[in-house]
Amino acid sequence: MPTINDVAEAAGVSASTVSYVLSGKRSISAATRARVERAIEQLGYRPHAGARALASSRTNVLALMVPLRQSADVNVIMDFVGAVATRARRHDHDVLLLTQDETTGLERVTGGSLVDALIVMDIELDDPRVDVLARLGRPTVLIGVPRDPRGLSCVDFDFGGAVGTAVEHLAALGHRGIGFVGSSPDAVARRAGYAVRVRDGFRAAVAAAGVAGAMSPVEASLPGARAALAAVRAEVPDLTGLVVHNEGALPSVLAVLAEEGTRVPQDVSVVSIEAADASQHLPGRPTSIDLPSLEVGTAAVDMVMARLEGSVAPETRLVPATLTDRGTTAPPRRGGRAGTRRVSPSRRR
Amino acid sequence: MPTINDVAEAAGVSASTVSYVLSGKRSISAATRARVERAIEQLGYRPHAGARALASSRTNVLALMVPLRQSADVNVIMDFVGAVATRARRHDHDVLLLTQDETTGLERVTGGSLVDALIVMDIELDDPRVDVLARLGRPTVLIGVPRDPRGLSCVDFDFGGAVGTAVEHLAALGHRGIGFVGSSPDAVARRAGYAVRVRDGFRAAVAAAGVAGAMSPVEASLPGARAALAAVRAEVPDLTGLVVHNEGALPSVLAVLAEEGTRVPQDVSVVSIEAADASQHLPGRPTSIDLPSLEVGTAAVDMVMARLEGSVAPETRLVPATLTDRGTTAPPRRGGRAGTRRVSPSRRR
DNA sequence: CTGAAAGCGCTAACAC
DNA sequence: GTGTTAGCGCTTTCAG
Numbered sequence: 001m002p003t004i005n006d007v008a009e010a011a012g013v014s015a016s017t018v019s020y021v022l023s024g025k026r027s028i029s030a031a032t033r034a035r036v037e038r039a040i041e042q043l044g045y046r047p048h049a050g051a052r053a054l055a056s057s058r059t060n061v062l063a064l065m066v067p068l069r070q071s072a073d074v075n076v077i078m079d080f081v082g083a084v085a086t087r088a089r090r091h092d093h094d095v096l097l098l099t100q101d102e103t104t105g106l107e108r109v110t111g112g113s114l115v116d117a118l119i120v121m122d123i124e125l126d127d128p129r130v131d132v133l134a135r136l137g138r139p140t141v142l143i144g145v146p147r148d149p150r151g152l153s154c155v156d157f158d159f160g161g162a163v164g165t166a167v168e169h170l171a172a173l174g175h176r177g178i179g180f181v182g183s184s185p186d187a188v189a190r191r192a193g194y195a196v197r198v199r200d201g202f203r204a205a206v207a208a209a210g211v212a213g214a215m216s217p218v219e220a221s222l223p224g225a226r227a228a229l230a231a232v233r234a235e236v237p238d239l240t241g242l243v244v245h246n247e248g249a250l251p252s253v254l255a256v257l258a259e260e261g262t263r264v265p266q267d268v269s270v271v272s273i274e275a276a277d278a279s280q281h282l283p284g285r286p287t288s289i290d291l292p293s294l295e296v297g298t299a300a301v302d303m304v305m306a307r308l309e310g311s312v313a314p315e316t317r318l319v320p321a322t323l324t325d326r327g328t329t330a331p332p333r334r335g336g337r338a339g340t341r342r343v344s345p346s347r348r349r
Numbered sequence: 350m351p352t353i354n355d356v357a358e359a360a361g362v363s364a365s366t367v368s369y370v371l372s373g374k375r376s377i378s379a380a381t382r383a384r385v386e387r388a389i390e391q392l393g394y395r396p397h398a399g400a401r402a403l404a405s406s407r408t409n410v411l412a413l414m415v416p417l418r419q420s421a422d423v424n425v426i427m428d429f430v431g432a433v434a435t436r437a438r439r440h441d442h443d444v445l446l447l448t449q450d451e452t453t454g455l456e457r458v459t460g461g462s463l464v465d466a467l468i469v470m471d472i473e474l475d476d477p478r479v480d481v482l483a484r485l486g487r488p489t490v491l492i493g494v495p496r497d498p499r500g501l502s503c504v505d506f507d508f509g510g511a512v513g514t515a516v517e518h519l520a521a522l523g524h525r526g527i528g529f530v531g532s533s534p535d536a537v538a539r540r541a542g543y544a545v546r547v548r549d550g551f552r553a554a555v556a557a558a559g560v561a562g563a564m565s566p567v568e569a570s571l572p573g574a575r576a577a578l579a580a581v582r583a584e585v586p587d588l589t590g591l592v593v594h595n596e597g598a599l600p601s602v603l604a605v606l607a608e609e610g611t612r613v614p615q616d617v618s619v620v621s622i623e624a625a626d627a628s629q630h631l632p633g634r635p636t637s638i639d640l641p642s643l644e645v646g647t648a649a650v651d652m653v654m655a656r657l658e659g660s661v662a663p664e665t666r667l668v669p670a671t672l673t674d675r676g677t678t679a680p681p682r683r684g685g686r687a688g689t690r691r692v693s694p695s696r697r698r
Numbered sequence: 699c700t701g702a703a704a705g706c707g708c709t710a711a712c713a714c
Numbered sequence: 715g716t717g718t719t720a721g722c723g724c725t726t727t728c729a730g
Contacts, residue, residue: 001460003723014701019725029699046460050402051723054706059399061463064446068431074423082417085448094463097413097444099434111350111395113707114410114443352707363717368709378715400707403722462723702729713718 002043010039022047053113062088062304063115065098065105065129067122073247076275076293077121080143083297084119091305093117110136117304119143123154125193139307141300144193151314153307155299157291158318159194159273160201163243165323166271166289167205167213170241174331175269176211178241179232181218181225181253198245212236220248225256240332244286245273254286269329273321286328289321351392359388371396402462411437411653412464414447414454414478416471422596425624425642426470429492432646433468440654442466459485466653468492472503474542488656490649493542500663502656504649506640507667508543508622509550512592514672515620515638516551519590520558523680524618527560527590528581530567530574530602547594561585569597574605589681593635594622603635618678622670635677638670 008015013032020026021036028036039045053059064084066077085095096115098105100122106129109115116138120129123144133140134150142154163180170178180202183195199215206213214235218228228249233239244250250272257264264270264286276290296319303317357364362381369375370385377385388394402408413433415426434444445464447454449471455478458464465487469478472493482489483499491503512529519527529551532544548564555562563584567577577598582588593599599621606613613619613635625639645668652666 001462004725005723015724016702016726017700020700023725025726027699032699044460046457046462048403048723049461049463050399050408051706052725053399054397054403054708055723055725057706061445068427068434074427078417078423078427081446082448085417085446086450089451094458095446096410097430097434097446099431101435102438108395109443111393112398113350113395114398353709354707364707365709365718366716369716372709374710376715381715397707400722401709403724404707404709406722700730702727704725704727706723706725709720709722711718711720714716 001048002045004045004047006043007036007039007045010043011035057113057116059114059116060092061094061096061115062117062119062301063096063098063106063109065100065118065120067100073275076291079275079293080121080297083294084301087298087301091301093301093305106132106136110138117141117308119300119304123193125196139304141304141307143296143300145197145316145318146193149314149316153303153314154316155296155303156194156318157296158320159245159291160197160204161318162273162289162291162321163198163201163245164205164208165321166243166273167202167209167211167241169271169287169323170243170269170329171205171209171211173241173269173329175241176332177236177239178206178211178213178243179229179236179239180213180215180243180245181228181232181249182215182245183217184219184224184246184249185217202243212238214239218244218246218249218253220246220252222252222256225249225252229253229256240267241269241271241329243271243273247272247274250274250286265328265330269332271323271329276321285326287324287326289323291321292319295319350397351394353394353396355392356385356388356394359392360384406462406465408463408465409441410443410445410464411466411468411650412445412447412455412458414449414467414469416449422624425640428624428642429470429646432643433650436647436650440650442650442654455481455485459487466490466657468649468653472542474545488653490653490656492645492649494546494665494667495542498663498665502652502663503665504645504652505543505667506645507669508594508640509546509553510667511622511638511640511670512547512550512594513554513557514670515592515622516554516558516560516562516590518620518636518672519592519618519678520554520560522590522618522678524590525560525681526585526588527555527562527592528578528585528588529562529564529592529594530577530581530598531564531594532566533568533573533595533598534566551592561587563588567593567595567598567602569595569601571601571605574598574601578602578605589616590618590620590678592620592622596621596623599623599635614677614679616682618681620672620678625670634675636673636675638672640670641668644668 004015004018007018018036021028021033088095118138118140121143123142123146125147127146130146130150140152142152144156145154167178214232216228216231218224244253262268270286272286272288274288276292299317353364353367356367367385370377370382437444467487467489470492472491472495474496476495479495479499489501491501494503494505516527531547563581565577565580567573593602611617619635621635621637623637625641648666
């Protein structure tokens with residue numbers, strides 16, 4: 001591998017000039033620059049990352065801590081990881097992968113000066129890693145909003161806004177009784193982060209729209225779906241709108257409606273809150289609020305880079321979701337010829 | 350951050366002694382070692398990765414190139430990535446993430462001495478990256494076996510063995526007519542790597558068992574499944590055994606059998622070849638040959654490390670799959686009380 | 699607009 | 715068993 005000195009010699013300049021050509025940190029005459037660039041080209045020169053890191057205290061690598069086991073939706077994670085990797089390259093950075101189960105990973109890579117920024121996924125409401133990260137004092141972005149971010153920046157889906165949009169959409173169509181079936185009880189218990197925001201968002205939206213609302217968790221199974229539907233209907237008897245925030249349980253919910261003979265959207269309108277990108281093109285999906293995993297990943301990188309470049313204030317950014325109408329919502333009851341498509345009962349995911 | 354000199358001073362030794370305590374590359378008296386270790390502990394010392402890389406030409410980082418877009422099974426990829434990351438740590442290495450779409454990534458990270466070994470997923474039969482990798486001259490392991498590995502090591506599932514095991518299992522039960530429905534036509538066309546091995550494996554196994562066999566590709570849809578079944582039955586009229594190598598199409602195949610009134614396993618025995626770990630615990634899965642993504646990831650790391658440590662010969666390792674009986678195979682026709690469970694028609698995945 | 703030179707923190711001969 | 719020292723390849727003052 002050629003070194004910066006080889007390049008300097010080939011170009012007939014000093015090593016520092018080559019360095020400055022590369023970094024652009026001082027002005028270089030066009031002629032010199034051309035000679036240097038040509039030498040770099042010819043020799044196939046690449047700066048040695050370690051040497052550069054040693055001299056500059058910048059590694060141009062950012063760490064991404066990913067939940068690998070058991071975790072929620074693999075598609076979302078992959079989309080997200082892809083977005084981070086892609087965006088990081090645009091900031092001239094590479095991505096070092098850290099896994100959840102290696103608890104000391106964060107200390108190791110920062111202490112060892114392997115990376116100069118951190119993005120940590122899947123932050124829970126009282127995540128113990130937040131303390132660690134705050135102590136490390138590196139530019140950090142949390143995916144998910146903990147109770148106390150301790151001066152760190154956060155990004156997440158705007159769950160509150162998403163459920164609000166869903167409710168508003170249904171209310172605008174004329175629905176007066178709206179049910180929400182959400183995460184499994186365990187999920188809620190485990191990392192109530194978004195669950196809280198969803199709950200508050202639903203309550204606020206229902207109140208603002210002046211409609212009746214009821215919430216229930218739901219397990220991803222037919223009995224689970226039956227129970228959840230029964231629960232919200234018990235509370236709101238004239239329920240005609242349904243917001244589902246549980247991709248796993250969605251098929252069961254639709255299957256239960258079908259087996260009851262409840263037509264969608266003629267009898268009940270359905271809006272699903274789910275990850276964008278994942279299985280985006282599958283036929284037969286309901287109207288949905290799409291959570292933009294890609295945009296969250298991109299935002300996370302931009303935010304962490306901003307802090308690296310010296311931006312001072314930590315920020316919390318909630319990326320809005322948008323509604324995609326796929327014909328599973330319509331005005332309630334006798335509302336003329338309502339939606340177009342109807343949900344086929346035996347659909348699979 | 351404390352440096353090695355701080356540690357040396359605190360311990361009352363020279364910097365090189367600290368270095369040798371850390372590397373174990375020469376013997377140190379117990380007393381000295383204890384003092385050094387205590388100083389390291391107290392100061393919270395971590396060697397600077399860049400400095401170490403510069404001095405030793407070893408980064409302790411390996412690059413993993415992952416297919417991010419469109420790719421086959423996300424679950425498999427995640428399992429695999431997890432296995433690589435975990436195993437790499439046991440070799441005291443970290444993992445740098447490279448994505449498929451950044452074509453120059455491999456040159457960049459090797460040229461820049463960012464990593465000292467490479468694992469590249471999703472290698473196709475005539476993958477252009479193989480040439481590049483061979484030229485780079487770093488320890489490399491390919492996931493997937495190209496037509497010409499050009500001196501690089503490869504790991505992959507033993508697809509040939511997997512289909513062989515499936516056929517043998519069915520033949521041993523007494524089946525004399527066995528069908529194989531496999532990847533979608535496009536997949537086969539695109540990266541015929543494993544498709545070829547599957548085909549040859551099936552042919553060989555069928556011949557060895559002395560039974561009749563027929564193969565067909567299959568699309569992941571009900572019409573696709575019908576067509577594939579018709580195709581293999583046309584060739585083997587008394588077909589009683591079915592091997593499915595297409596996780597996406599499996600539900601459709603089972604649904605078609607159910608709608609025909611064909612009982613599993615009484616009328617037809619079914620074996621699926623699919624990724625292990627992914628949705629391992631879902632109920633209602635058929636007897637399967639499980640492709641061990643986790644083991645392939647682990648093997649990939651071990652192999653690349655072996656080459657880093659100086660092992661000379663490149664090797665190609667095919668990780669065997671094992672059969673898990675879930676009661677969807679039984680002796681054909683009047684064969685007494687056959688399998689136990691039966692496949693429910695409306696199952697989802 | 700360009701060079702010379704002093705490190706960055708560590709490893710690995712080379713000494714004893 | 716331990717210390718001394720010369721780099722590894724780059725960035726960045728300091729000088730001109």
